[in-house]
Amino acid sequence: MSDTLFPFFNSNSDKVALVEGENKHTYSEVNDRINLFSSGILGAKEDLNEERIAFFLPASLDYVTTMHGVWRAGGIAVPLNVASAVSELDHYLTCAKVTRLIAGTQYHDSLKGLCNSLKIELLSVSDVMAEEPRALPLINPERRAMMLFTSGTTNKPKGVVSTHKTICAQITTLITAWEWSERDVIPLFLPLHHIHGIINILSCGLWAGATVHLFSKFDIPKISKQITHGTYNVFMAVPTIYVKLIQYFETIEKDEVDKICAGFSAMRLNISGSAACPVKLFEQWKELTGQILLERYGMTEIGMGISNPYNGERRAGAVGQPLPGVQCQLFDENDNVVERDSEPGEIRIKGDNVFLEYWENEEATKSSFKDGWFCTGDVAVVEQGYYRIMGRSSVDIIKSGGYKLSALEIEGVLLTHDSISEVAVIGIEDDIWGEAVTAFVALKEGTALEFDSLKSWCEGRMSSYKIPKHLKLVDALPRNAMGKVTKPSLKELL
Numbered sequence: 001m002s003d004t005l006f007p008f009f010n011s012n013s014d015k016v017a018l019v020e021g022e023n024k025h026t027y028s029e030v031n032d033r034i035n036l037f038s039s040g041i042l043g044a045k046e047d048l049n050e051e052r053i054a055f056f057l058p059a060s061l062d063y064v065t066t067m068h069g070v071w072r073a074g075g076i077a078v079p080l081n082v083a084s085a086v087s088e089l090d091h092y093l094t095c096a097k098v099t100r101l102i103a104g105t106q107y108h109d110s111l112k113g114l115c116n117s118l119k120i121e122l123l124s125v126s127d128v129m130a131e132e133p134r135a136l137p138l139i140n141p142e143r144r145a146m147m148l149f150t151s152g153t154t155n156k157p158k159g160v161v162s163t164h165k166t167i168c169a170q171i172t173t174l175i176t177a178w179e180w181s182e183r184d185v186i187p188l189f190l191p192l193h194h195i196h197g198i199i200n201i202l203s204c205g206l207w208a209g210a211t212v213h214l215f216s217k218f219d220i221p222k223i224s225k226q227i228t229h230g231t232y233n234v235f236m237a238v239p240t241i242y243v244k245l246i247q248y249f250e251t252i253e254k255d256e257v258d259k260i261c262a263g264f265s266a267m268r269l270n271i272s273g274s275a276a277c278p279v280k281l282f283e284q285w286k287e288l289t290g291q292i293l294l295e296r297y298g299m300t301e302i303g304m305g306i307s308n309p310y311n312g313e314r315r316a317g318a319v320g321q322p323l324p325g326v327q328c329q330l331f332d333e334n335d336n337v338v339e340r341d342s343e344p345g346e347i348r349i350k351g352d353n354v355f356l357e358y359w360e361n362e363e364a365t366k367s368s369f370k371d372g373w374f375c376t377g378d379v380a381v382v383e384q385g386y387y388r389i390m391g392r393s394s395v396d397i398i399k400s401g402g403y404k405l406s407a408l409e410i411e412g413v414l415l416t417h418d419s420i421s422e423v424a425v426i427g428i429e430d431d432i433w434g435e436a437v438t439a440f441v442a443l444k445e446g447t448a449l450e451f452d453s454l455k456s457w458c459e460g461r462m463s464s465y466k467i468p469k470h471l472k473l474v475d476a477l478p479r480n481a482m483g484k485v486t487k488p489s490l491k492e493l494l
């Protein structure tokens, strides 16, 4: 099973695994703590038998303890977004049929009501810890290990279930491709309910025996200070973060900028992913730091699929070639393999890295595979041996700052507003966010709506990053002969 395969956890190593503020935790200390957590969460049971244990924890020793503790005890780990609105949490907990929720004590007051109503036991990590370790179950790698929620072309996020074997494959391909080693030190400031943070940074780091510095958010001054000290040799982020760093450089003294850029320049690797890295950003970063960004392509359902080479040409605007162990093919609309260069096709993926299923959603699972290939919905071309992402087959998916958002989910919430009669949400190109959530709204007769009041109304009803960045009031939405909103024509209304 993937957890006991994390080689450094079995080595009683005094190497530092995690840095959290002023505190440093060695592999052997973290390992012992995980065993106590697993023993405690098992209680009288031999095996959690895929019980869903959710956790609502920021990046922390407690997060790592819980994730690995659930894995070792045979449960399914369900990490939740600590920035979720309560209505969103309700869906995750209900959909996954979560039985126990582990949360930092600072969140207990706000979670108590929901947990009571859903009959979920609310605990903190210290409530769970056993006094003594006990024998833990042997776990078949084909068993379910983790569930992450992903937005898509339905109005409620689906639970993406991966097995221990999936996780192992997703980690090891990156260890090989990006030459991870125990000498690596990496900052982790991305949210820990998505694979970018969970697999690419935290899990690869811990698998390799590297040191991972945990931040509860992307705190530019704090992280920049460490970078000037030469603390890190690897940096992984979404394009928005590189944009925000460049914006930050414009607000500080040139001396300081030079020191930060020198810190980046000395690193062995800077990676961009989760959304398209504009060529302009790639060039700017190279000019500022000398670093040639390594862009890669991934998805919650597959981990990482395609990557520019660690050794070799990293091409601007391209995502490279399939990773070791990942099979990748482009298919046309008639499900034929695209044979010729420069002809677009949907990216389809096979391999041990591919998820098992959408949780209790056989229909969605079935329709997302064709002949054993997982259909990503992303369209690409191959040009001189390099894949280039052209876009997505669905207008209902928006990528904002690396978060995948469902237009339908946002529309569903906006439609409950008293003044709104119809609404369509799309992503429009944006220099900072990649795409910015934009709502086109037709109002009920005799009502008015100010953008600021709509934004305030959205607070608490959806995570803040889903709240529209633009509002356009229209008399009616453009529709085709079938009555369906023609979303591509909406951009012209702006």
Ligand code: MLC
Pocket (backbone or CB within 6 Å): 189, 190, 191, 194, 195, 196, 197, 217, 218, 238, 240, 241, 244, 273, 274, 275, 297, 298, 299, 300, 400, 401, 402, 403, 404, 433, 464, 465, 466
């Ligand atoms: C924050 N805000 C966003 C936003 N993030 N708005 C739109 N899109 C986003 N992504 C808004 C907040 O609501 C808030 O609005 C304001 O910006 C400041 O919030 P913040 O939290 O202080 O912002 P910041 O820390 O700068 O966050 C930006 C960010 C964050 C880029 C660090 O969005 C982030 O961590 N993104 C990465 C998500 C990720 O890990 N994706 C990977 C998915 S896996 P207001 O109005 O309240 O001020 C995947 C597969 C793969 O995609 O290939 O990796």
Ligand code: AMP
Pocket (backbone or CB within 6 Å): 150, 151, 272, 273, 274, 275, 276, 277, 295, 296, 297, 298, 299, 300, 301, 319, 376, 378, 389, 392, 399, 402, 403, 404
């Ligand atoms: P998620 O479902 O949150 O895991 O997001 C996965 C999606 O992010 C993919 O299906 C792509 O649309 C997008 N994505 C990830 N990496 C890249 C990239 N390098 N370029 C363009 N899109 C990307």
